[in-house]
Amino acid sequence: EKKKQIQEKETLVKLLRWHFDHPNFRDKQLDAIQAVLSGRDCFCLMPTGGGKSMCYQIPALAKPGIVLVVSPLIALMENQVMALKEKGIAAEFLSSTQTLQVKNKIHEDLDSGKPSLRLLYVTPELIATPGFMSKLKKIHSRGLLNLIAVDEAHCISSWGHDFRPSYRKLSSLRNCLPDVPIMALTATAAPKVQKDVIESLCLQKPLVLKSSFNRPNIYYEVRYKDLLDDAYTDLSNVLKSFGDICAIVYCLERTLCDELSAHLSKNGILCAAYHAGLNNKLRSAVLDNWISSKIQVVVATGIDRKDVRMVCHFNIPKSMEAFYQESGRAGRDQMLCKSLLYYGMDDRKRMEFILSKAENKKSESSSSQEALSKKSISDFKLMVEYCEDSGCRRKKILESFGEQVPPSLCKKSCDACKHPNLVAKNLEELTTTCAIRQKNSFSRIFISSQDMNDDRKTSEFWNREDEASGSEEDISDSDDGIEFVKSLSKSKLSTKAGLNAKIDFLQRAEESYYQTKDKQVNKLNKNAISESLREA
Ligand code: ADP
Numbered sequence: 001e002k003k004k005q006i007q008e009k010e011t012l013v014k015l016l017r018w019h020f021d022h023p024n025f026r027d028k029q030l031d032a033i034q035a036v037l038s039g040r041d042c043f044c045l046m047p048t049g050g051g052k053s054m055c056y057q058i059p060a061l062a063k064p065g066i067v068l069v070v071s072p073l074i075a076l077m078e079n080q081v082m083a084l085k086e087k088g089i090a091a092e093f094l095s096s097t098q099t100l101q102v103k104n105k106i107h108e109d110l111d112s113g114k115p116s117l118r119l120l121y122v123t124p125e126l127i128a129t130p131g132f133m134s135k136l137k138k139i140h141s142r143g144l145l146n147l148i149a150v151d152e153a154h155c156i157s158s159w160g161h162d163f164r165p166s167y168r169k170l171s172s173l174r175n176c177l178p179d180v181p182i183m184a185l186t187a188t189a190a191p192k193v194q195k196d197v198i199e200s201l202c203l204q205k206p207l208v209l210k211s212s213f214n215r216p217n218i219y220y221e222v223r224y225k226d227l228l229d230d231a232y233t234d235l236s237n238v239l240k241s242f243g244d245i246c247a248i249v250y251c252l253e254r255t256l257c258d259e260l261s262a263h264l265s266k267n268g269i270l271c272a273a274y275h276a277g278l279n280n281k282l283r284s285a286v287l288d289n290w291i292s293s294k295i296q297v298v299v300a301t302g303i304d305r306k307d308v309r310m311v312c313h314f315n316i317p318k319s320m321e322a323f324y325q326e327s328g329r330a331g332r333d334q335m336l337c338k339s340l341l342y343y344g345m346d347d348r349k350r351m352e353f354i355l356s357k358a359e360n361k362k363s364e365s366s367s368s369q370e371a372l373s374k375k376s377i378s379d380f381k382l383m384v385e386y387c388e389d390s391g392c393r394r395k396k397i398l399e400s401f402g403e404q405v406p407p408s409l410c411k412k413s414c415d416a417c418k419h420p421n422l423v424a425k426n427l428e429e430l431t432t433t434c435a436i437r438q439k440n441s442f443s444r445i446f447i448s449s450q451d452m453n454d455d456r457k458t459s460e461f462w463n464r465e466d467e468a469s470g471s472e473e474d475i476s477d478s479d480d481g482i483e484f485v486k487s488l489s490k491s492k493l494s495t496k497a498g499l500n501a502k503i504d505f506l507q508r509a510e511e512s513y514y515q516t517k518d519k520q521v522n523k524l525n526k527n528a529i530s531e532s533l534r535e536a
Contacts, residue, residue, distance in 0.1 A: 008034070015061050016054070019087055026051045028209045033058050036147050036181045041206035043153075043198055044185045047213045048325060049332055052185045053080060056149035060118040061089065065144040066110075068136070069121045071151045072164055077121040084119060093121035110135060113142060124155075128169035133176055145180050148173055150201060154188035157196035159375070162188075167200075174202035182206075188321070189213065189401035213324065213401045217331045218339050220393040220414040222386070224426055225344030226433050232260065235312065236267035238340065239297060245309040246290075249299045250326055252315040252347075260314060261299040271297035306332045313341040316348060316387065318355070319379035320400040323386070343387040345434055355380055390424045392417050503536045 012033060016022050025033075028046065032055040035042045046052050060067035071077045077093040084091035092106050109115045126132050139145045150156075156167040173182065184197050184206070198206060225231045239247060249264075251257045254277040261273040272286045272295050289295045299314075311330040317323040323341070331337035355377050386396045393414035395405045412418040 008037075012058060012062065015058055019061060019089060020054070020057075022054075025054075026211075028211050029054050029058075031207065032183065032209055033062075035207040036183050037062055039179075039181050041181055041203040042183045043194065043203060043206045043208045044183060045189055045194065045209065046185070046187060046211040047215075048187045048328060050187070050211050052151070052187075055185065056147060056151075056183055057084070057089075057119065059147050063146060065146040066115060066117055066139060067119050067147045067149060068145065069119060069149045069151060070124055070127060070170060071121055072124065072155050072162075072167070074123070076151075077123075081119075081121055089119065090117050091119040091121070092117055094126055095123060107135075110139060115139070115144065124164070124166040124170055127173065128166070133172070136177060140177055140180060145177065147181050147183060148177070149183045149185065151185050153184035153197045153201070154186040154193050156200045157193045159190060159192040159196055171200050171202065187325075189403075191402055210403075213398055213403060214394065214409065215328060215331070216411075216413065217334055217336050218327065218413070219336070220327075220339050220341075220397070222341045222343050222393065222415065222423075224387075224430050225342050225347070226437075227426060227429055231314070231342050231344070232263045233267075235260075235314065235342070236264050236269060238312075239264065239269050239310075240267070242310060244296060246293070246307055247297045247310040247312065248308055248326075248329060249297060249312045249314055250317070251299060256314070257299045264297060264299070269297055270295045271299060274298045274300040307335070308332070308337065309335075310338045310340060313339075316341065316343055316351060316383055318351060318376065318383070320382045320386065320397060321379070323383060324397060324401075341387065345430075345437075348384060351380060352377075388427065388430075390416055390420065390427055503533065507533065 009030065012030065013024065016025060028044070029051055032042050032044050036056070036059050042055075044052060044055055056067055056069060069077075069080075071080075074093075074095045074097060077095065081091045081093045092109075094103060094106060106117070106120070109117055110120070122132075136145060150167075150170060152162070153167075155162050155164040156170060157163060173180075182201055182203055184201055184203065186193070186197065189210075194208075197203075198208075223231075223234065228234050235249070239245075249260065249271075251260060254273075254275045257273040257275050261271050264271045272289065274283065274286045274290070278286070286295070286298065290298050308330045311327045313323065313326065317326065327339035327341075330339055358376070382396075382400050386393060389396065392405075392410050393416050394410045398405045398409075410417045416423045
């Protein structure tokens, strides 16, 4: 038995080397392949770029017959089929975009007793049509349907980030073709999604394989916009200090992409904006220039290349999953690289506002949608924790995917592990700076409210204030304000931004002392304020 296993392994490695030119299997690939070849169902969780396709492509070459691959996007299918054909492997896809002639040829091959096809890619919609299902049954009755691989299997779960109703129809596969092994593949690690996938596809005691999501070659760092004089300039300096590297900067919005790209260009960085707002010609010109290294940096909403050395998020992403996918575009060549996230309180508030608005809207509709938007709010909380906690960043990422992380894993390849004191200090200052800001807006409202006995002016003022500023409670909360001045006078701030905010606040407090005759303001000790201001 053991000898047989060794022989089988050797044969599979030979197939890998012969057809794909890879020296060896990656972690978990061989287990997945052997499971389905022995007729067992398999659930494969691997990060993007982890090598999922090999898990069903090798079984397609290991014995005669067909592997059916269900995939959600025609573009994805086209790409894979093209790559396989280039390697001389008989693969096709069936979709509405093909000519009748091409489709007929594929059907003819399937109907023949000895199909030459090894891999057939189809959409979930096609599986649901009765005609196609009876064709599959026929192929199966001849013993020629070896495996059904469901790629991007999280699309079946409404808990995933990419639910597709058409995937639900795949639950009929097990019923119609009870003894064909099914392999579900995904990069979405939420336990709820996994359970949903296994149940929906009726997988029978599947072999569950999970590859680690750890990307040891990425160094993770967070910088705090609120503690920087100017995040734009900071980013240009970082990019310059890296020299001639390939980088992606992600922004939340197109206008910011354009603005940031213009700023970086002005600072001598070869860069361009790349987003859906550009016309096709310009987009492909930017892409060509980037791929051929004529430009160094793209400021983008979505793009890919293998030798990216740095991925920078200029705004906080909406979930750990999005962050992982995007930061994971760095270092796909396995060489060292960096993920840098600029975290700003304004960005955080903005995202929270967007998500809460979505929740309010959705709570009027179905309860499952409501649960989904609650999920997006808790997803975002994890992202905020990643930025606001002084613990290992890598650990935060991996734990959010349900992985257990041994203490030695990071090896000082994130800022929190490499410079723990600095990160802790930054976070402390971030808290102080934000508190100062809060009180600053309190003081602004406070000052203005003194010379506003006119309702119109007051309401104008309120309308001018952004969400971040104080609430009505702040105005009546002046004792708190006085306490705040006292504690602020004692606080020691070392960053320029923190110090500026302190001076700014004290100046406002001083001004308010002179401008008003209000009892409460007079309670603010004029001398104490002037003293602290001088010191600052
Ligand atoms: P996924 O579908 O998980 O995102 P892919 O199947 O597209 O990943 O594989 C990602 C990359 O890894 C591809 O370029 C592929 O050629 C490569 N790859 C897959 N398996 C191996 C292996 N055993 N050894 C080396 N490279 C591999």
